Amino acid sequence: xxxxxxxxxxxxxxxxxxxxxxxxxxxxxxxxxxxxxxxxxxxxxxxxxxxxxxxxxxxxxxxxxxxxxxxxxxxxxxxxxxxxxxxxxxxxxxxxxxxxxxxxxxxxxxxxxxxxxxxxxxxxxxxxxxxxxxxxxxxxxxxxxxxxxxxxxxxxxxxxxxxxxxxxxxxxxxxxxxxxxxxxxxxxxxxxxxxxxxxxxxxxxxxxxxxxxxxxxxxxxxxxxxxxxxxxxxxxxxxxxxxxxxxxxxxxxxxxxxxxxxxxxxxxxxxxxxxxxxxxxxxxxxxxxxxxxxxxxxxxxxxxxxxxxxxxxxxxxxxxxxxxxxxxxxxxxxxxxxxxxxxxxxxxxxxxxxxxxxxxxxxxxxxxxxxxx
Ligand SMILES: Cc1cc2nc3c(=O)[nH]c(=O)nc-3n(C[C@H](O)[C@H](O)[C@H](O)COP(=O)(O)OP(=O)(O)OC[C@H]3O[C@@H](n4cnc5c(N)ncnc54)[C@H](O)[C@@H]3O)c2cc1C
Numbered sequence: 001x002x003x004x005x006x007x008x009x010x011x012x013x014x015x016x017x018x019x020x021x022x023x024x025x026x027x028x029x030x031x032x033x034x035x036x037x038x039x040x041x042x043x044x045x046x047x048x049x050x051x052x053x054x055x056x057x058x059x060x061x062x063x064x065x066x067x068x069x070x071x072x073x074x075x076x077x078x079x080x081x082x083x084x085x086x087x088x089x090x091x092x093x094x095x096x097x098x099x100x101x102x103x104x105x106x107x108x109x110x111x112x113x114x115x116x117x118x119x120x121x122x123x124x125x126x127x128x129x130x131x132x133x134x135x136x137x138x139x140x141x142x143x144x145x146x147x148x149x150x151x152x153x154x155x156x157x158x159x160x161x162x163x164x165x166x167x168x169x170x171x172x173x174x175x176x177x178x179x180x181x182x183x184x185x186x187x188x189x190x191x192x193x194x195x196x197x198x199x200x201x202x203x204x205x206x207x208x209x210x211x212x213x214x215x216x217x218x219x220x221x222x223x224x225x226x227x228x229x230x231x232x233x234x235x236x237x238x239x240x241x242x243x244x245x246x247x248x249x250x251x252x253x254x255x256x257x258x259x260x261x262x263x264x265x266x267x268x269x270x271x272x273x274x275x276x277x278x279x280x281x282x283x284x285x286x287x288x289x290x291x292x293x294x295x296x297x298x299x300x301x302x303x304x305x306x307x308x309x310x311x312x313x314x315x316x317x318x319x320x321x322x323x324x325x326x327x328x329x330x331x332x333x334x335x336x337x338x339x340x341x342x343x344x345x346x347x348x349x350x351x352x353x354x355x356x357x358x359x360x361x362x363x364x365x366x367x368x369x370x371x372x373x
Contacts, residue, residue: 024066028319032060032068050202051195054220054244056345057171057308059202064317067344081227086347113138113145113334115155120333124151135333135364137357141303141340142167150331160330167316170308170345171209171244172293174216176266180237181284184225187237188277192226195219196276209245212253212261215268216243221276236286241269247293247304258294266290308345309338318342335360 027035032053036046052071053060060068082088094104109126113136122132138145146160180187197218199205205218224231224238232238253261266288274280293305312318321328321342339345341353 024069025319027065027069028317030065031314032063032065035065036060047200050200051218051220053202054171054195054205054218056312057244057246058311058313059206061203062313064312064314066319067312067317081224083228085228089347110136110138110140110149112151113149114151115331115334118155118157118332120331135335135361137335137337137354137361139336139338140301141306141309141338142336143303144301145334145336146330155331157330159327163328163330167310167340168313169247169304169306170311170339172247172250172296172302172305173242173244173291173307174265174269174293175240175242175289175291176269177287177289177291178237178239178241178270178281178285179232179287180239180281181235181286182237182281183235184223184237184239186279187239187281187284188274188279189221189223189237189239190277192223194221194273194276196221196272209243210249212245212249212265215272216245216265219243219269219272221273237281239273241273243269244308245293247306250293250305262290262292265292302339307339309340312344318344329360333361333364 036049041049049072050060052075053063053068056063056067056071058067084091098104110123111126112124113120114122114124114130120134120136122130123136124130138149140149142160143164146156146164150156184190195218197205199217208214208217219241220243221239221241224240270282274282296302296305296307310316325342335357337354337357338350339353341350341356343349343352343356
């Protein structure tokens with residue numbers, strides 16, 4: 001059963017919607033394509049409603065309608081960009097948590113989660129400190145925790161390895177982040193967010209995104225000037241061009257090919273956007289950063305660069321994940337919070353996943369206390 005303790009307070013919380021609108025649950029067994037077909041909309045309208053799919057990383061035929069509907073509802077409701085971006089949100093959360101008595105340790109990496117007889121007994125940091133504890137909420141992917149972090153290895157339950165292997169990773173970003181001389185209009189950019197490509201057939205886009213030998217046929221761009229006008233000095237443009245792709249093709253890239261690939265992808269993505277804006281800004285680039293799944297994996301430790309956790313697909317969606325939550329719990333005292341959690345990916349959803357993990361710890365503590373009485 002769903003309980004209040006793990007339900008996000010946001011109006012669009014997935015779990016809250018599912019609990020309060022039982023009719024909505026009935027569409028959970030249908031894909032976005034199947035439900036949209038029943039609307040009898042003109043193809044042009046369907047095409048306009050389609051592009052946001054890329055942010056959930058599953059073609060419409062394999063994307064549960066419920067997930068698609070949440071995304072679209074958020075999209076139509078409008079969104080906010082914090083003045084100092086996501087870092088501002090993190091800083092605010094840090095302050096709030098510290099006010100409640102917690103302590104942050106920056107520049108520390110947990111290397112090992114120490115387990116004895118199926119129970120957490122502490123962690124060891126990369127620099128060698130051992131911290132004894134009864135509970136760990138792990139932000140690293142279960143893939144990393146179960147394959148590299150649990151010590152001793154003999155404490156990794158067989159079910160945990162099956163769980164990791166049974167989940168398909170969601171998409172990873174390939175991004176080109178640019179600061180360009182000239183105001184956005186001079187660079188052919190007239191709005192905050194653009195989706196563009198030669199087709200809106202998501203199966204076709206999905207096939208194309210698995211192939212890194214051809215130019216991507218679908219990109220999204222964000223021009224931050226339109227949300228935060230002073231994000232760059234006056235007379236400059238802040239533009240990011242992104243494609244969200246499966247990690248698989250990147251796993252076969254040889255080290256000596258990597259930088260050439262990165263440069264080629266960046267150039268192709270810029271060319272694709274130049275077709276939309278009509279202005280070739282490449283001679284005016286003041287700063288450029290290119291990131292691939294490797295970059296994300298290297299800098300934030302996201303497993304194979306997946307920023308969205310595990311895929312939400314017709315055979316593995318939030319209701320199935322929720323139903324399996326107890327069975328997917330393998331080591332006493334070890335909870336997970338992050339994009340790989342039940343509620344899924346994105347910055348807002350991480351609060352729901354964090355609440356669920358905290359509730360898991362509080363429930364276990366209460367049970368232990370009750371047993372001791
Ligand atoms: C370019 C880009 C654009 C995005 N845009 C959006 C957007 O517009 N809206 C949106 O909702 N989402 C967006 N996302 C996705 C969103 O950022 C992620 O879904 C979300 O941050 C995932 O949260 P997380 O806690 O799982 O991982 P993270 O935010 O990556 O946090 C994990 C943290 O754990 C730390 N860590 C990992 N392993 C260890 C360890 N062993 N010891 C100690 N610390 C460790 C990492 O350093 C990191 O700080 C975007 C992501 C990218 C890359």
